[in-house]
Amino acid sequence: MRVMVVGISGVGKSTFAARLAEAAGLRVVELDLLNWGPDWYSRTAEEPEAFMQSVDQATLDDGWIVAGGYSKVWPIVWTRAQHLVWLDLPRLQVMRQVIARSLARAASGDDVFPRCSEGFERLFRADHPIRWAWNNHRRRRESIARAVADPAYAHLTVHRCCTRKEADRVLARLSGRDL
Template structure:
């Protein structure tokens, strides 16, 4: 496992898992949202797809996303392992609500110096709304990709609970 893609819906813990895998396997972790949003006002990085292509050409990497269509196929084609955090809504919703509430109240800087605001909570692309409304569709899309012969012999590790994912991670020897 040298090229790892961590997937799941918002709030599943993709970034947390990716950081843990990076520490465990001594492979560089790349936060997809931080690459995509590179400035205030949620400015989009015009070189995003090229940067991801360059990173994925290297022998070892870890990414924490599924959501960017411009690079989705590339990531699945170049990964050797997909870690799928396939958690139910009752698991992810409290997580995403706590995270967004903390970010809003504390005015935490995220991705290119941006911040979540109270007004953001009323937008359809807010992480909480997104996680709720896109849960089933995201799950089905990941399953289709996991079953797609184009991506064979990709190893897909699917975890239905945070506990099973943590147990698996703890059983991995460090590189």
């Protein structure tokens, strides 16, 4: 099974992917882990071809779940995927989640990615996930909706989850433990 999990920052893509991977015995490809290097070095900005090659290599075989919102990789991943899980939760719910996650990470000082910590000073950056989620919720929803409607992706089974209960039902279905 090949699954792509999409949605706005903070919606729970990584959590959903990890839960599905454990239940279905699949591996997770975290796009953020492929992108972020030490000290917030962005491969998509600094070496986009290498980033795309990493995604290409990670999705050549069968049995994966890709989690991430990088629309640049959609032509690669969506073409190969069988299922698209679209976590499309309401903006306020996403904001509660992303704020709680960001504050917990800032307080702990733990690395989000190797040698990338989310300290309190990062909370005020324009590209911080809190701001990104607030400013781009509607745009991300619209861009995913347009992509889902593209005939190039008609082969995908699209699971649009607008609530946590819907996401739990999709997870159960995909892992073979239908509720």
